[in-house]
Amino acid sequence: xxxxxxxxxxxxxxxxxxxxxxxxxxxxxxxxxxxxxxxxxxxxxxxxxxxxxxxxxxxxxxxxxxxxxxxxxxxxxxxxxxxxxxxxxxxxxxxxxxxxxxxxxxxxxxxxxxxxxxxxxxxxxxxxxxxxxxxxxxxxxxxxxxxxxxxxxxxxxxxxxxxxxxxxxxxxxxxxxxxxxxxxxxxxxxxxxxxxxxxxxxxxxxxxxxxxxxxxxxxxxxxxxxxxxxxxxxxxxxxxxxxxxxxxxxxxxxxxxxxxxxxxxxxxxxxxxxxxxxxxxxxxxxxxxxxxxxxxxxxxxxxxxxxxxxxxxxxxxxxxxxxxxxxxxxxxxxxxxxxxxxxxxxxxxxxxxxxxxxxxxx
Numbered sequence: 001x002x003x004x005x006x007x008x009x010x011x012x013x014x015x016x017x018x019x020x021x022x023x024x025x026x027x028x029x030x031x032x033x034x035x036x037x038x039x040x041x042x043x044x045x046x047x048x049x050x051x052x053x054x055x056x057x058x059x060x061x062x063x064x065x066x067x068x069x070x071x072x073x074x075x076x077x078x079x080x081x082x083x084x085x086x087x088x089x090x091x092x093x094x095x096x097x098x099x100x101x102x103x104x105x106x107x108x109x110x111x112x113x114x115x116x117x118x119x120x121x122x123x124x125x126x127x128x129x130x131x132x133x134x135x136x137x138x139x140x141x142x143x144x145x146x147x148x149x150x151x152x153x154x155x156x157x158x159x160x161x162x163x164x165x166x167x168x169x170x171x172x173x174x175x176x177x178x179x180x181x182x183x184x185x186x187x188x189x190x191x192x193x194x195x196x197x198x199x200x201x202x203x204x205x206x207x208x209x210x211x212x213x214x215x216x217x218x219x220x221x222x223x224x225x226x227x228x229x230x231x232x233x234x235x236x237x238x239x240x241x242x243x244x245x246x247x248x249x250x251x252x253x254x255x256x257x258x259x260x261x262x263x264x265x266x267x268x269x270x271x272x273x274x275x276x277x278x279x280x281x282x283x284x285x286x287x288x289x290x291x292x293x294x295x296x297x298x299x300x301x302x303x304x305x306x307x308x309x310x311x312x313x314x315x316x317x318x319x320x321x322x323x324x325x326x327x328x329x330x331x332x333x334x335x336x337x338x339x340x341x342x343x344x345x346x347x348x349x350x351x352x353x354x355x356x357x358x359x360x361x362x
Contacts, residue, residue: 001040002040002074002076003038003071003073003074004040004072005037005038005039006039006067007039008063008068009036009360009362010033010056010360010362011298011359012030012359013297014030015030015321015322015323016323031319033052033296035048035298036063038106038110040076046076046109046111046346047109047351048107048108048272048299048300049108049298050104050105051266052101053295059102063102067102070086071106077113079107079111079274083274087103095246095250096245096247097246105268105272107272108303111274115346115347116345119345121348122306123305123307128312133339133340135314135316135337136315136338137317138156138161138164138337139165139317139318140152140166141321145173146173146175149173150176151180153166157181157182160335160337161337162184164177164186164320165188166187169195174187174189174207174212178210183211186315187212189207189215193218193220194218195219195220197231200219200227201235208235208236212237214239214262215239216240222241225257226257226259228254228257228260232258232259232260233258239259239260240260240263241254241263242266242279243265246270247271248279255286262290263283265293266295267292268295289314290311290313291314291315292307292316293317294317298327299328301328301332303347304317305332316339318339326355327351327356327359328351329355
């Protein structure tokens with residue numbers, strides 16, 4: 001099954017929420033998603049997604065010039081061989097970062113094709129036992145103001161979410177959010193790597209009364225696993241991390257250091273589904289909960305959904321904003337804090353052609 005065409009598609013879908021913005025990377029008016037489509041000579045097309053986070057133009061250029069040409073004429077079922085060739089060909093870009101994001105998207109699209117060729121939903125191809133839906137946690141944007149965060153927590157709970165993740169560095173936001181959520185709702189805090197070890201220890205002590213399910217990426221730099229492990233030993237709050245790691249070797253260091261209770265690879269950053277399966281096995285060997293990170297709204301979100309279904313992950317992250325369109329259509333739109341797993345072959349759904357036509361910018 002030969003690859004005949006590779007296309008990257010950049011969408012910018014406007015926010016339509018209640019004032020929430022991701023201040024950590026500047027005021028954003030739209031969510032950018034860079035989707036990848038790989039076509040074959042047997043009429044099958046697979047979809048992947050490149051992690052961008054405001055670097056979408058550079059990543060599109062990198063993918064189109066350095067990755068897409070390598071794929072033409074290759075056998076789409078040879079996922080490991082193609083992934084290995086791309087990684088070795090472009091090893092000077094490093095094992096973590098922009099090239100890994102591009103390679104991840106290719107890996108995802110090829111798994112979609114393989115599922116279609118086998119006539120199986122991706123989660124079943126990965127060995128899943130047949131979960132039809134996954135509970136979600138609402139992953140909020142950063143508000144930086146306790147009342148605004150609390151109001152959004154209340155809204156998520158009303159919509160049926162049983163778990164909510166904050167993205168805040170202001171510790172005072174957490175008691176406001178806990179009061180809004182009540183004690184029955186799981187509450188997580190992702191700080192996005194702001195604190196030294198000493199600061200993290202101090203703030204963790206302040207946070208302990210609020211019964212957090214986990215404290216995510218509290219220390220800078222994120223690759224310092226010894227600091228993260230030291231923090232974990234000093235607090236009663238479970239520690240989560242992993243979205244900024246890249247290779248299997250990074251996760252081995254993390255797990256051998258005893259740095260985390262939850263390991264969080266992002267399949268759009270950490271070399272795709274192929275690597276995620278290895279990381280999950282490594283986590284199980286270390287008795288650590290595998291909990292994939294997901295900052296995507298396109299095909300990458302659906303791939304993560306299938307991965308969660310296959311590995312029986314207890315909760316899946318859902319970026320909690322209102323957008324002008326759902327890029328993957330109604331099939332994977334949350335309802336009452338849960339999402340159904342598509343049952344068609346491969347991903348089981350494709351990007352909404354109307355959304356692609358209306359919001360494509362590159």
